Amino acid sequence: MNTPVFMYHALYHEESLLAGADKVYAISYKTFDGHIRFCELEKRKICSLADLYAKSFIQTSPVCVFTFDDGHISNYEAMLKLIEKGYSADLFVNSAFINTENYMTDSQLKEVSDAGISVQSHGHEHPYFSDLSDDEVYYQLNESKKVIEGITGKTVNIFAPPGGRINPNVIQIAKKLGYICIANSKPGVIKNNPDQFNIPRLPIQQHTSEQTIKDWLKPKAEGVLGLQCKYNITKIAKTVLGNKRYEALRSKVLN
Numbered sequence: 320m321n322t323p324v325f326m327y328h329a330l331y332h333e334e335s336l337l338a339g340a341d342k343v344y345a346i347s348y349k350t351f352d353g354h355i356r357f358c359e360l361e362k363r364k365i366c367s368l369a370d371l372y373a374k375s376f377i378q379t380s381p382v383c384v385f386t387f388d389d390g391h392i393s394n395y396e397a398m399l400k401l402i403e404k405g406y407s408a409d410l411f412v413n414s415a416f417i418n419t420e421n422y423m424t425d426s427q428l429k430e431v432s433d434a435g436i437s438v439q440s441h442g443h444e445h446p447y448f449s450d451l452s453d454d455e456v457y458y459q460l461n462e463s464k465k466v467i468e469g470i471t472g473k474t475v476n477i478f479a480p481p482g483g484r485i486n487p488n489v490i491q492i493a494k495k496l497g498y499i500c501i502a503n504s505k506p507g508v509i510k511n512n513p514d515q516f517n518i519p520r521l522p523i524q525q526h527t528s529e530q531t532i533k534d535w536l537k538p539k540a541e542g543v544l545g546l547q548c549k550y551n552i553t554k555i556a557k558t559v560l561g562n563k564r565y566e567a568l569r570s571k572v573l574n
């Protein structure tokens with residue numbers, strides 16, 4: 320069975336009022352409501368990676384995993400929406416940003432965690448982990464785990480690396496610290512018995528069309544292969560240029 324894992328960032332009611340988030344990755348709440356509806360039409364229950372892990376990734380009925388990166392303040396409303404419908408999701412937050420402008424507060428995180436949302440690590444700050452020394456990786460993973468666990472009272476054991484930038488060292492250090500799952504940004508779908516330290520996700524961007532979402536939710540997850548090709552080409556560019564030069568080029572092209 321194919322299970323898509325959607326990767327969301329910020330949401331907005333009015334795009335012009337969106338603060339502290341990359342607009343390329345932000346979508347409207349109206350669009351988000353549509354995604355929930357499309358899942359329901361495909362009879363896919365919305366759940367978290369933590370839910371799937373708890374079932375050893377054995378999927379008895381169709382689901383779609385919703386994940387949210389960065390812990391932007393706008394995620395709070397999205398979580399309440401999912402909770403109200405009896406769904407779950409993983410919220411990957413940067414522990415250093417909690418309670419700062421444009422980010423969720425500790426009491427909001429505690430509230431959604433108590434209601435079944437899986438609050439997990441996106442690092443302490445938001446560095447590219449592939450650029451860090453082993454000590455820095457250890458610090459980011461350990462600190463975020465401690466801070467978030469202190470807020471929710473629940474175990475933090477899933478990590479989503481910022482920008483999907485990761486290497487085998489990061490995985491080893493994460494394992495040592497008790498992480499059981501890593502959600503990256505490589506496009507794909509989960510099948511039964513996946514590599515739990517290499518969970519692919521489908522990026523939801525402002526330009527992602529309704530049809531694309533509907534295709535991804537189909538039993539055969541249509542359109543994912545094309546996205547994988549595009550991702551691999553971008554990955555080569557990042558390797559050739561290095562992260563910093565790639566980002567500079569990307570912002571030049573987008574602005």
Ligand SMILES: [Zn+2]
Nearest residue numbers: 388389481482
């Ligand atoms: Zn991020």
